[in-house]
Amino acid sequence: MNQPSDHRPRWSNESNVPDLYHLLRLTGPDASDDEIQSALRRLKAELARQSKSESAAKLSRLLKLATANLSNPKVRAKYDAQWRSAYEAVEPNAAFTQKSVHKTAGTLPQEFLALLPKGDALKTFDLAKFVKGTTANSSRLEADQREYAELMAAISDNRAVRPQVGGLAVEIVAESSGPPPVNPSPLTRPRLGSQETPSILAKRMRRRREQNMWISVVGFLISLGIVFGVTYYLVQRSQKQVAQSADANFENFTQEPAPPSQASGLPQVIGLEPDVDVFNSNPAELIDGNATMAESADGQDSEALPQPAPELLPPSTTIQPTETPAPTLSPEKEMVATAELTEAQKQAWEQALSIVREQLGNQQYASIDWQALRSQASLPSQTADLERLERLGKLAADLQSTLVDAIRGRAGGETFHVGATQLGFVESNEGSITLKVSGGNQRFLLTQLPVGIALALTDMANRAPLGDYQAQQAAFILFHPARNQLALRRAQGLIREAVALGAVSDDLLREFEVTQ
Template sequence: MSDSNPSTPERFPDLYSLLGLKPLERDTVVIEQALRRLAIHIQAGANATDAAQRQRLQRARKQFELGKQQLLDPQRKQRYDQQWQALYGQAVSQSNAKQASEPRIPSAAKKQSAAGALTLPSTMQNSSWDLRELQACLPSGDPHAPFRAAEYAASVASELNSRYQEDFAKLRSLLTPNSVATLGSDVGVDEQGNSSSVPASSPSISVRGKKTPATPRAVSGPWPDTSTAVRLRKKRERGLLWGAISALSALGVVLGIAYWLMQPASDSNLTAKPMGAPAAIPDPANSWLPTADPAADRSPPRRSGLPSVPGLDSSAVVPGMPAPREMNSPETMPAVPNRVPTTDMDAKMAAGIAPANIKSAPQMVIESVPESVMLNAVEREQWSSAMLAARKAIGQQQYAEATQQLVDARSLVKTSQQTEQLVRLATVEQLAQEFSEALHRAIDGMGGAETFIVGKSTPVSFVEASPDRLTLRLEGQNQSWTMTDLPIGIAYSLVDMSMDREHPRSLAAKAAFTLVHPAAQGKDMATERALQWMSAAIEAGAVSKDMAQVFTDDYQLHE
């Protein structure tokens, strides 16, 4: 609407009249209520199909917009009111003056008509109201005469007193001994004991209906039936009894489970055994590697506290994962002098070499390393370079090369610290390869356009894959990565398709792969998450207790 002064009402609509407001309404709340009513009317007719209705709705929308712009803004309302007074103010003043000049009928002129009825004002003579019935209820007399309250109270009191005396006499007659005769005399029961046809609740029945008063006599039948109360009481008792029985049963079940959990493990075959890795038995075909016995005891293996070499640890065999690789075979592990045989299984498995003079089951031995051996700077540098090169090869997923480098690094071992670092890195190599194999199995099992979720809600579609490259559709675009550059989040989601994501061994594999994966380097959140997974695997017994130190190993052989 233009701010210029309009000359005709067509160019300047009367919003107060259109919205049903008083002229020059200043209350913002009232204006908002009027606009809200108009908005509700517009919403109610939004689905109108008639052309006339759509035209009316269009006008209503225009009125709503104009009212919101011109009446809710204080500055615009001030200018609108000035223009409104210039255009409509004179007509409104004349209308108010005309209404004020009309004579009013005084209330005293309303006299009673000749028929005794009151002459009602014209505003109350509505065709839908019939006031003649109300006139019959009014007292007689002049309605304009003064009301005498004392006389009215005396007349009403005398009338009420007479009614009260009559009702009181009836009440006393009901309470006399003659009226309390028998159980059926007050409700019209005849002498044969048959009830009358009139119901007991009928107001026409009188308790003194018989001419001769009934004499008191004993009640032949039983007293009123109290079986309902008895049934309710018994029902409550049964409910309490069943509740107590249920509570005792639940308590017994809980105590039984607690007792069963507190019982020590038995050697009997009937006793339930905890879940764990299957026991390892010697393989006749390859005496250097143990194989999993599916029917063997699945209880956690006994730990001696000494480091164990991955591939020979019985906990390395997990359902759904590849079997341990032949890493510590006699061909790849050269003989080491000064061997001392041990009786602990973990110590035997740590060496992975059997003496040549025993032809039966191989005897696992470990090299005794004196604690007082001191390394010079050259030996330390050789050790650090060899371990870092093996770790880099693991990150590049060159597992055969990494295995050979770990085998070569055994010739450099002279201290117990070197032995522990070598065992931990060998475990990382095996876990990372298990993760990589599960990743390739998941990719091989996917079809074109198959969709999976990365993270919590990111959809990713499979496009194609080659041995060293993977193409996925992410955020509407095809993106391709090598296996070493694959984002760690996508790798997690793919591996979860082929591994048990909650198994401790799976958690350890994820942690090891994250530790050496190039795409995850420098990401503190990924490293922290991998450390949490490795801690959970250590707590479950899937890996040795010192595997958490692999996150801080720098292979510098600090004193």
């Protein structure tokens, strides 16, 4: 028969009568008062010796039951009647009366402790209630008695001897009013001679719980580290995407821009070939129909090319180029111009121009003292360089003003595109702007705003003509601190378009070539 999973006794009804005589190692109701008192004294001595053991509570309960039911003759008479109806009427030859019970060494057989009922130790037994319950459960009682007999037979076997301490078994069966189930299967039957105490089992279970706890903690920390790592990677990726989106705005400008069409507003020139390079040619030659091209690279005279008929061009459309008078220099300046500059003077001038370019890149347009810089120029070439920077600085300042107006005109939640990337406007402060990029907010200083974002914002607020606006964009890109080669090529294309439209002079191209 398989061992039940619940180790609690099967006799849990309070009406069951405990066999106090056999628990005290007495023969039965025929025991004399002296024998009962002697058994009680032995039980008290046993309780004193094992006051700190696990069986002390059971021994104390047995002492209370035996004293309450066997010390008083009247109470004992009622108990004897109940005992006889329970242990003699049902089965005279039950396991409780077998001689094998008395073979167990020690003052108190530990197997009988399971017969102790639960409840008040001083509560008297109800005979009528007990007889009624015994009659109704007679078949179950007989089965329990048979199982108990098998258990007693196993205890009496010489192959399973329990360790004894002072005549009393160490292991005490759990408190109950009946014997525990016996005769388990060979695989699940507990070893009676096992030396493993509950404390060892508890330690083993505690170690297993600690191992499981540490495994859970380590797994949680690893998961947390993975989450933090992925979050950090996504944040870094979103920050890099802002700069990459600015470059993506110029992907379609890697090649040289096509020349403007004839519908761009320029006067029509009869005889102008479509393959003429409007960026590398002199704009005055493109406007003046009587101008001739220079000698070609293969040595042939350009007069062989077809010339426009003068009589077909209206006189009113002919624009005569005006010659700009050469700048006059004072005698002191002419002496300096003819002299050779020293290396220290050249380095000082280059450093001054570098500082000016840095100030233009930081959008510090008002802090540049152009008059003081003109006084430092010693050669006409230096004066020309300074004038180009001043004109480009004014163009960049105009675009920066347009950028500020565009930012002020935006409201929270508005979206715009930079190439294929959609950005959202969040808020703007003095000198900074906050945009929503890839689901996260990014704050930029106006001096560090990527070129693509800046130009996308100015497109929404520009009111300048096309040529002027292209020149402003080119100047802004030229001085931007975060420009790259792709952005610089885009700026060169914009300034060429502005020159072709007549918005600026072609001498500004020199500044873009020098920067490259």
